Amino acid sequence: MDKNGNGILARxxxxxxxxxxxxxxxxxxxxxxxxxxNRHYFTTQNLINILxxxxxxxxxxxxxxxxxxxxxxxxSAGSVAAFSGVLVAVLVGMGVNPLLALLxxxxxxxxxxxxxxxxxxxxNLQPFIATLASMQIIRGxxxxxxDGKAVPISNxxxxxxxxxxxxxxxxxxxxxxLLAFIVLGVILKKTYFGRSIYVLGGNPYxxxxxxLNPKAVIYKLHILSGIMAALAGALLAAxxxxxxxxxxDGLEFDGVTAAVLGGCAFTGGVGTILGTFIxxxxxxxxxxxxxxxxxxxxxxxVAQGALLVVALAFDFYxxxxxxxxxxxxxx
Amino acid sequence: xxxxEFRNISKTFPGVKALDxxxxxxxxxxxxxxxxxxGAGKSTLLKIMNGDYQPTSGExxxxxxxxxxxxxxxAIAEGISVIYQERQVVKEMTxxxxxxxxxxxxxxxxxxxxxxxxxxxxxxxxxxxxxxxPDRKVSTLSIAEQQLVEIIKAIxxxxxxxxxDEPTASLSDDEIDNLFEIIKSLQKQNKIIFYVSHRMNEIxxxxxxxxxxKDGKLVDLVDTDNVTDDQLISLMVGRPLGKIFEELDxxxxxxxxxxxxxxxxxxxxxxxxxxxRRGEILGFAGLVGAGRTEIMKAIFGLDRVKExxxxxxxxxxxxxxxxxxxxxxxxxxxxxxxxxxxLPNISVRGNISISVLKKKLLTKIKFIDEDAEKEIAAKSIKxxxxxxxxxxxxxxQLSGGNQQKTILGRWLETEPEILILDEPTKGIDVGAKxxxxxxxxxxxKKGILVILISSExxxxxxxxxxxxxxxxxxxSKELDRSELSExxxxxxAMVTK
Numbered sequence: 068m069d070k071n072g073n074g075i076l077a078r079x080x081x082x083x084x085x086x087x088x089x090x091x092x093x094x095x096x097x098x099x100x101x102x103x104x105n106r107h108y109f110t111t112q113n114l115i116n117i118l119x120x121x122x123x124x125x126x127x128x129x130x131x132x133x134x135x136x137x138x139x140x141x142x143s144a145g146s147v148a149a150f151s152g153v154l155v156a157v158l159v160g161m162g163v164n165p166l167l168a169l170l171x172x173x174x175x176x177x178x179x180x181x182x183x184x185x186x187x188x189x190x191n192l193q194p195f196i197a198t199l200a201s202m203q204i205i206r207g208x209x210x211x212x213x214d215g216k217a218v219p220i221s222n223x224x225x226x227x228x229x230x231x232x233x234x235x236x237x238x239x240x241x242x243x244x245l246l247a248f249i250v251l252g253v254i255l256k257k258t259y260f261g262r263s264i265y266v267l268g269g270n271p272y273x274x275x276x277x278x279l280n281p282k283a284v285i286y287k288l289h290i291l292s293g294i295m296a297a298l299a300g301a302l303l304a305a306x307x308x309x310x311x312x313x314x315x316d317g318l319e320f321d322g323v324t325a326a327v328l329g330g331c332a333f334t335g336g337v338g339t340i341l342g343t344f345i346x347x348x349x350x351x352x353x354x355x356x357x358x359x360x361x362x363x364x365x366x367x368x369v370a371q372g373a374l375l376v377v378a379l380a381f382d383f384y385x386x387x388x389x390x391x392x393x394x395x396x397x398x
Numbered sequence: 399x400x401x402x403e404f405r406n407i408s409k410t411f412p413g414v415k416a417l418d419x420x421x422x423x424x425x426x427x428x429x430x431x432x433x434x435x436x437g438a439g440k441s442t443l444l445k446i447m448n449g450d451y452q453p454t455s456g457e458x459x460x461x462x463x464x465x466x467x468x469x470x471x472x473a474i475a476e477g478i479s480v481i482y483q484e485r486q487v488v489k490e491m492t493x494x495x496x497x498x499x500x501x502x503x504x505x506x507x508x509x510x511x512x513x514x515x516x517x518x519x520x521x522x523x524x525x526x527x528x529x530x531x532p533d534r535k536v537s538t539l540s541i542a543e544q545q546l547v548e549i550i551k552a553i554x555x556x557x558x559x560x561x562x563d564e565p566t567a568s569l570s571d572d573e574i575d576n577l578f579e580i581i582k583s584l585q586k587q588n589k590i591i592f593y594v595s596h597r598m599n600e601i602x603x604x605x606x607x608x609x610x611x612k613d614g615k616l617v618d619l620v621d622t623d624n625v626t627d628d629q630l631i632s633l634m635v636g637r638p639l640g641k642i643f644e645e646l647d648x649x650x651x652x653x654x655x656x657x658x659x660x661x662x663x664x665x666x667x668x669x670x671x672x673x674x675r676r677g678e679i680l681g682f683a684g685l686v687g688a689g690r691t692e693i694m695k696a697i698f699g700l701d702r703v704k705e706x707x708x709x710x711x712x713x714x715x716x717x718x719x720x721x722x723x724x725x726x727x728x729x730x731x732x733x734x735x736x737x738x739x740x741l742p743n744i745s746v747r748g749n750i751s752i753s754v755l756k757k758k759l760l761t762k763i764k765f766i767d768e769d770a771e772k773e774i775a776a777k778s779i780k781x782x783x784x785x786x787x788x789x790x791x792x793x794x795q796l797s798g799g800n801q802q803k804t805i806l807g808r809w810l811e812t813e814p815e816i817l818i819l820d821e822p823t824k825g826i827d828v829g830a831k832x833x834x835x836x837x838x839x840x841x842x843k844k845g846i847l848v849i850l851i852s853s854e855x856x857x858x859x860x861x862x863x864x865x866x867x868x869x870x871x872x873x874s875k876e877l878d879r880s881e882l883s884e885x886x887x888x889x890x891a892m893v894t895k
Binding site: 259 | 720724739742748755756765
């Protein structure tokens with residue numbers, strides 16, 4: 068590491084690491100706990116499985132992270148994912164080239180996001196309300212598109228896209244997800260667009276006075292969220308060999324949970340992609356661990372909710388202590 | 399006879415002495431007017447009276463008994479009601495529900511007894527010779543009627559001390575007459591009434607006594623009949639201008655016209671015409687709510703322009719959006735620093751760089767050039783003397799004066815030709831203020847047109863080359879530097895013919 072502190076680790080600011088520290092510790096504790104309970108937990112195959120499962124929720128979490136920082140939200144992400152799964156299955160079934168089908172699906176996802184943004188920008192709808200409405204509408208169209216029946220996929224090229232290992236045992240969705248985290252993490256941290264997201268979430272009126280165009284930013288954010296959801300849904304369909312209209316129910320909440328675990332604040336202006344990445348890992352390691360311990364599904368729900376409350380309560384007290392320390396320092 | 403007495407009340411906020419040793423006694427059956435400039439301490443005293451603030455020192459006596467309130471609820475229980483300019487009504491509830499807010503009459507089974515509540519409210523309304531149905535939703539009432547709801551609330555609580563904070567600011571003449579009738583009938587019932595207003599003729603009509611505040615001090619308590627308007631105004635302002643202004647290095651080379659505004663009309667202002675020149679400090683004086691801010695909002699592309707034209711450097715300029723205004727060399731430091739100025743969750747560096755990020759600070763691959771950004775921040779911090787440990791500190795953790803300097807730094811980075819400052823020194827301490835005055839003069843020297851909105855007349859007089867006085871959405875007078883005095887400005891800002 069060089070003296071100027073330009074090394075990758077040094078560039079992760081100390082404060083940022085401290086902010087994530089409790090989460091990283093939680094992750095380590097979880098992994099140790101489950102590894103002790105089940106000797107199949109800490110194996111390469113299982114860790115890859117965790118990442119594969121993440122590739123569904125992870126894309127959504129990235130979109131939600133961008134949105135929450137800007138004080139927005141997208142409740143339609145799960146529905147868009149389901150719709151995209153059905154759409155891509157139908158397209159592939161019609162003989163469209165798999166990559167082209169994926170591209171079309173992703174564009175449609177982006178368009179749905181643009182519609183959400185239009186409702187927010189020009190009908191003055193709250194993001195919560197606008198995307199609540201589209202959540203229902205898009206879910207409806209997912210069923211309409213396939214007449215309520217799952218659409219099987221037989222195109223082997225497309226199925227391979229979902230599950231054929233590319234590097235070692237790592238599959239395309241996992242690589243794409245990691246790539247998305249890196250690229251969108253850099254964009255959020257390093258670009259004007261990234262900065263404007265924080266500015267918008269902190270104080271939209273001041274942002275406008277400072278020369279930003281909040282409406283344009285809101286468009287970009289929801290389009291991104293739509294694209295992410297479409298990717299997640301289409302790749303799930305490839306992995307499952309079918310597009311299912313009932314899939315991804317409540318997926319947006321998993322994405323939001325990962326983002327919030329990772330430090331995103333619902334008041335806007337705060338959050339990082341790195342945080343969300345760790346938040347996602349914590350959530351998924353926890354879920355996978357519970358399944359491997361054969362915990363009853365109903366109790367899994369209870370445990371997930373409890374995890375969120377415990378994590379946020381911990382964070383609350385940590386911040387309060389930090390604020391107190393600051394106060395005594397300046398006084 | 400009821401009475402309220404203040405003895406040596408002082409109130410200090412960080413860096414500001416809002417009230418300095420206030421003592422007086424008020425007796426029932428009289429109306430006391432509070433007169434003073436913005437920030438003279440009138441509202442602070444009302445807030446101490448109703449338990450919103452606690453005095454730093456001093457005591458309050460009601461009917462000879464010592465009282466201190468730690469919450470407004472305690473003050474209400476002691477019979478004190480303050481009726482604020484912004485009405486504290488719940489719009490989606492009925493008149494009666496608002497009147498009994500928080501202490502709804504309970505009937506059988508502990509349920510709210512609406513019939514009883516409505517009947518009681520109707521009784522009071524008719525005793526005031528008014529005509530409002532108790533079960534109407536407050537959102538359907540006019541502003542004057544909403545104010546009446548507040549007054550009825552005070553009567554229901556059996557308040558003996560009722561204070562009105564600029565009650566007529568948004569009322570029509572008829573409505574004002576009506577309000578005065580009500581105040582007179584309250585007076586007959588031996589209530590103590592405080593009345594805060596800037597309007598001389600109202601004070602003459604309604605108040606027996608006038609209490610004059612200046613810089614947190616009580617200047618005088620006089621009988622209204624024994625003083626003239628001119629005497630009142632000079633009691634209110636008559637202080638020599640601070641030395642600060644004499645020592646400023648003013649720009650004496652005023653250039654050609656940079657902005658020309660003709661007949662600008664929006665929903666809030668009418669027929670505004672003025673010109674501003676390079677290197678000039680152009681003041682906009684007037685009462686709060688007169689429309690000064692709204693003129694600037696229109697120019698900056700925030701309010702829709704209905705009529706009128708603007709030229710910048712001889713070219714017609716149509717204010718589309720703040721971004722477009724910035725492109726045309728306009729910068730605006732807004733009035734409400736906390737809600738409109740700072741980006742609270744961003745560092746000092748990010749707060750400075752935001753306005754030029756896109757134009758100056760992107761590398762070839764469109765990343766933010768952090769080194770250049772740090773340089774710009776360091777330059778501003780040094781030039782404006784911003785007191786911060788480093789440029790990564792969150793702006794919300796700085797003092798008000800330093801936040802304001804940071805925002806000024808943000809705008810100076812855009813190299814503006816027209817710099818609009820809306821109440822730039824509001825709520826910042828004296829030291830930071832004098833820093834700010836120097837910065838304003840430096841800007842003018844660089845050839846920037848500085849448009850200064852301020853409610854502090856000493857600032858306007860000490861700094862400005864010319865002043866536009868705004869009253870009720872219109873420019874009532876243009877004054878040259880040689881004509882500036884607090885009396886003259888106030889005359890055009892307040893008096894309605």
